[in-house]
Amino acid sequence: MVTARLELDAVSVRYGAHRAVREVSFSARGGEVLALLGPNGSGKSSLLRAAAGLLRHEGRVAWDGLAGKGIGFLPQDNGARTALTVLETVLLGRLRALGMRVAEAEVTRAIAALDRLGIAGLAPRLLGELSGGQRQMVFLAQLLCAEPAALLLDEPTSALDLRNQFELLGLLRRLAREHGLLVIVAIHDLNAAAAFADRLAVLREGRLVATGAPDFVLTPRLMAEVYGLEAEVCVSPTGRRVMLPVAALR
Amino acid sequence: MAGLSATVEARAAWGRLAARRASLLAGGAAVLVLCFLLDLATGPALLPVSAVAASLVGAGQDPMVEAIVWSIRLPVALMALLVGAALGLTGAVMQTILNNPLASSYTLGVSAGAGFGAALVIVLGAALPLAEAQAVPLAAFLFAALACAGVWLLGGLRGATPETLVLAGIALMFLFQALLALLQFMASPEALQQIVFWLFGSLQRATWPKLGIVATVLAIAVPLLLRDAWRLTALRLGDDRAAALGVRVAGVRFRGFIFVSVATGVAVAFVGTIGFVGLVAPHVARMLLGEDQRVLLPGAALAGAVLLSAASVASKIVSPGALFPVGIVTALIGVPFFAWLILASRRSHW
Numbered sequence: 001m002v003t004a005r006l007e008l009d010a011v012s013v014r015y016g017a018h019r020a021v022r023e024v025s026f027s028a029r030g031g032e033v034l035a036l037l038g039p040n041g042s043g044k045s046s047l048l049r050a051a052a053g054l055l056r057h058e059g060r061v062a063w064d065g066l067a068g069k070g071i072g073f074l075p076q077d078n079g080a081r082t083a084l085t086v087l088e089t090v091l092l093g094r095l096r097a098l099g100m101r102v103a104e105a106e107v108t109r110a111i112a113a114l115d116r117l118g119i120a121g122l123a124p125r126l127l128g129e130l131s132g133g134q135r136q137m138v139f140l141a142q143l144l145c146a147e148p149a150a151l152l153l154d155e156p157t158s159a160l161d162l163r164n165q166f167e168l169l170g171l172l173r174r175l176a177r178e179h180g181l182l183v184i185v186a187i188h189d190l191n192a193a194a195a196f197a198d199r200l201a202v203l204r205e206g207r208l209v210a211t212g213a214p215d216f217v218l219t220p221r222l223m224a225e226v227y228g229l230e231a232e233v234c235v236s237p238t239g240r241r242v243m244l245p246v247a248a249l250r
Numbered sequence: 251m252a253g254l255s256a257t258v259e260a261r262a263a264w265g266r267l268a269a270r271r272a273s274l275l276a277g278g279a280a281v282l283v284l285c286f287l288l289d290l291a292t293g294p295a296l297l298p299v300s301a302v303a304a305s306l307v308g309a310g311q312d313p314m315v316e317a318i319v320w321s322i323r324l325p326v327a328l329m330a331l332l333v334g335a336a337l338g339l340t341g342a343v344m345q346t347i348l349n350n351p352l353a354s355s356y357t358l359g360v361s362a363g364a365g366f367g368a369a370l371v372i373v374l375g376a377a378l379p380l381a382e383a384q385a386v387p388l389a390a391f392l393f394a395a396l397a398c399a400g401v402w403l404l405g406g407l408r409g410a411t412p413e414t415l416v417l418a419g420i421a422l423m424f425l426f427q428a429l430l431a432l433l434q435f436m437a438s439p440e441a442l443q444q445i446v447f448w449l450f451g452s453l454q455r456a457t458w459p460k461l462g463i464v465a466t467v468l469a470i471a472v473p474l475l476l477r478d479a480w481r482l483t484a485l486r487l488g489d490d491r492a493a494a495l496g497v498r499v500a501g502v503r504f505r506g507f508i509f510v511s512v513a514t515g516v517a518v519a520f521v522g523t524i525g526f527v528g529l530v531a532p533h534v535a536r537m538l539l540g541e542d543q544r545v546l547l548p549g550a551a552l553a554g555a556v557l558l559s560a561a562s563v564a565s566k567i568v569s570p571g572a573l574f575p576v577g578i579v580t581a582l583i584g585v586p587f588f589a590w591l592i593l594a595s596r597r598s599h600w
Contacts, residue, residue, distance in 0.1 A: 054493050073494040082486045083541040087264055089487070095495050098480045100544055111260045123260035124267065126540075139491070 003030030004065050004149040004182040006051060011059035013046040013206075020046040022206040023059065028184060028199075030065065030149065033176045035193035035214075036186040038203035039227055044186040045076065047203065048152045051184070065149070072143035074153040077136055081128035086138050089127050090114055093145035113145040114138075117171070132159035140168070144175075150182035151175070157187060165189070169196040190243050194218055202226055218243050271545050274538050278552040282331070285559035289327040292566045293318070294573055322454075329456035329521065330562040330576075331555040332464045336517040337524065338531030338554020340510045342547055343475065345532050346482050347506040348419075349412040354528035355514040358419030360397045361525070362426035364518040367393025369433045369445045386448070387460075387519035394518055397422055398511035402504070410500060411489070451522035451577025453562055460520045467516045472551075475509050478502055479543040486541055524577045526584045527554050527561075534591060557584060 006028045013021040021043040028034045036044045049055035052073035063071065072093075090110040091098060097106060114120045117137050127135060136159050143151060151172070157165040173196050175181040187193050193200055194214035202210040202217060204226045210217045223231035223243065230247040290306070291299045295318050304310050305319040337355070344353040355361050367389035371378060378385050400422050405415035434442055481502045484492040489499050518524075534557075535549030557580065564583055565574040 052494065054490075070496070075488075075490040075494060080487045080491065083536055084483065084486060085267065085540065085542075087260065088483070088540075088542050092480065092484050092487070092495055095480055095484060095497065100476065100479065107261065107264055111257050111264075114260065115257050120256035120260045123256075124263035142495075 003180045004063060004069075004071075005029045006150065006182060006184075007060070007062040007064070008047075008051065009060040009062070011047065011050055011057050011061060013043070013050050013055055013057045020206055021050065021057070021203075024203070024206075024208045025059075026201055026208060026211055028182055030180040030182045031176055032198040033173055033183045033185065033196060035197035035200050036184060036203065037188075037190060037193060037200055037226075042203040042226075043206040044203055045154050046206075048073070048154050048184065048186055052152050063150070067149065069149035070146055071150045071152060072146060072148035074139055074143055074151070074156055076154045077132055077139075077159055079132070080135075082126075084127045085123070086114070086119075086125050086127060086130070087111070087123040089138055090123075090142045090145050093142035110141075110145050113141040116144060117141050118167075133161060133164055136160060137164065137168070148181070151184070153183070153185045155186050155188065157189065157192065165192060172196065190218060194241065194243070215241055224249055267540075271539050275545070275549060275552065278549070278556060282552060282556050282559065285556055285563060286327055286331060288563045289330060289559055289566075290319070290323050292563055293323055294566065294571050296571065321457075325456040325458055325461055326453045326562065327559070328461055329453050329464070330559045332461065332468060333453070333517040333521050333524070334527055334531070334555035334558030335551035336464070336468060336513045336554070337528040337558070338535070338550040338552070339472065339475070339547060340514045340517075341528030341530075341554070342532035342535065342543075342550035343482070343506045343510055344528075346485055346543065347412070347503045348416050349485070349488075350416050351533070352529070353416065353419070354532075355394070355510060355518075356523070356525040356528055357423065358416065359401060359421075359423035359426055360394050360419075360510065360514045361518055361523045362423045362430065363397025363400075364390040364394040364515065365449050365523050366426045366430045366433070367391075367396075368448050368522070369430055369437075372441050372444050372448065373433050373437050375441065390519040391515035393426075394515035395511045397426065398507055398514075402507055410503065415503075447575070448522045449577075450575035451524040451580075452573075453521055453558075453576050454573060455520055455522075464516050464520060467512060471509055471512055474505075476544070476547060478505060479547060482506070482543040482547075483541065522577060524558065524580055526581045527557050530584050530588045531557055533588070537591060 009025050010023045011021060012019060012023055024047055038044050046055060050057035051061055052071055087110055090113055091102060091106060094106055111120055111123060114123055117140060119137050122134060136156060140156060157168060160168060169192060172183050172185060176183045197214060199212060200214050200217040201208060209226060210222055220231050220233060223229045228249045229245045230249055232244045232246055234242045234244050236242060291302055297315055297318060301315045302319055305315050310316045341354040344355065345351060368386045371385045371389040401415055401419045404418035408414045434445055437445060481497045484495050484497045485502060493499050531554035532550040534553040535546050539545045539549040561576050561579040561583060565576045565579040568574050
């Protein structure tokens with residue numbers, strides 16, 4: 001089993017004079033799901049991009065143990081509405097293996113990736129005809145098709161209904177547990193993050209302000225400092241902790 | 251399990267799509283052959299079809315028919331195919347690399363640059379060391395390349411994103427059109443007439459050596475372009491996703507620009523500016539074949555060739571015995587066809 005390892009050391013990202021990410025350091029390894037939390041504009045997307053090698057940055061981003069496999073990066077949905085079919089879109093995940101003729105094995109692989117997400121039925125549809133949530137699942141299938149060692153996902157659940165959110169996060173967890181993938185997912189839903197991630201990393205104004213196990217990180221104090229919200233921690237009858245925002249702090 | 255039947259169906263649908271595309275391309279090729287034959291059979295000389303056919307198979311008797319068929323009709327008909335294909339391809343590539351349905355070498359200043367170059371040589375005329383017959387195509391080719399370089403450099407000032415490149419192209423189109431208008435204003439009446447006729451676009455300038463040049467350039471450039479087919483397809487998902495898939499976006503875009511520059515230059519140099527084909531042909535191909543550039547690019551070439559060949563036929567039959575500039579006809583028959591295509595289509599393709 002491939003176990004990737006990612007090490008970020010004092011990573012900063014600038015857009016002109018604006019510093020989107022400020023000296024963030026942490027590490028992650030294959031087999032775990034890390035949820036990246038923080039308000040809008042806190043630097044989650046920039047940090048993911050820098051980690052994926054798609055953005056100029058300062059500091060060090062080091063990947064180990066990829067064993068020839070790639071890093072799958074899922075950007076936020078940009079509403080690409082093209083006349084590409086779903087199957088062609090998924091095939092693009094294996095861009096380097098494709099020629100003017102597409103090998104049968106590649107088609108099998110792409111269909112298997114769709115089937116894994118339960119959307120093989122979408123294969124002949126045009127990408128532009130799908131809902132935002134369906135499109136998001138298709139792009140996830142595109143990543144899985146390439147069999148990466150790590151997945152960096154920027155708000156993959158934002159367009160999904162509750163059931164699909166639940167299933168997607170469950171799948172990410174299985175990929176980490178059973179296939180040793182390193183999974184980092186930027187997400188807004190704190191409770192979903194707490195339920196599915198092994199660790200949370202919280203950004204505020206580009207700085208990493210907390211990292212660790214969900215129960216340790218998600219506290220009313222953090223809610224106040226990072227989100228400006230007064231929150232209560234409720235415990236469900238089965239013992240799950242749920243963060244419940246009750247008021248905005250001025 | 252539902253999954254099994256869905257995967258079987260997905261594979262079957264993939265097979266059907268491939269078959270449908272192959273039959274559409276074959277149908278297009280058949281239409282192209284028909285247009286080509288009609289193009290050979292028609293002309294101001296009003297030759298009988300049997301005489302043309304006899305000449306083509308080497309059984310011609312009349313030297314005048316031989317001359318018309320072999321030195322005029324055949325080069326003109328073949329030039330329509332090559333130039334149409336080149337314009338269709340350049341439009342498809344531009345629309346893809348600029349992520350814009352309105353992009354073509356005509357709308358983004360490349361043809362305007364070529365037109366200005368040609369007009370400049372016509373006005374300077376005898377002052378040039380080269381004969382006008384060579385100098386005009388050469389200038390048109392060079393100024394098409396100059397316009398492309400201008401778009402790339404100007405757009406590149408802000409990161410060569412599709413938006414900046416499109417804006418740079420539109421700015422350059424207006425610039426070259428203004429310069430062209432200035433030249434026309436200052437030109438002698440004879441030169442003015444020559445410029446206007448050049449700008450109309452005409453296939454009648456085709457000769458075997460010119461055909462050889464266009465064919466050679468395309469034979470080199472098109473295979474290189476097709477190597478980028480999947481990367482161009484990836485660009486249609488947006489720069490971000492393409493980059494995440496491992497595409498060097500700027501590199502693909504640059505190579506696309508080089509292709510557009512060379513193919514537009516060589517096409518426009520010998521036949522003048524022909525609008526519309528480069529804009530419409532890719533849309534026709536996209537509507538029928540989809541966005542997979544392995545199929546879209548050949549489809550756009552085919553659609554461009556059919557369109558220009560059909561326009562060439564139409565230009566000869568609107569007024570029998572005379573020749574109507576083909577550049578005017580492409581728009582006159584192209585616009586209603588395009589409007590029908592868009593209005594009749596139920597799916598959105600861009």
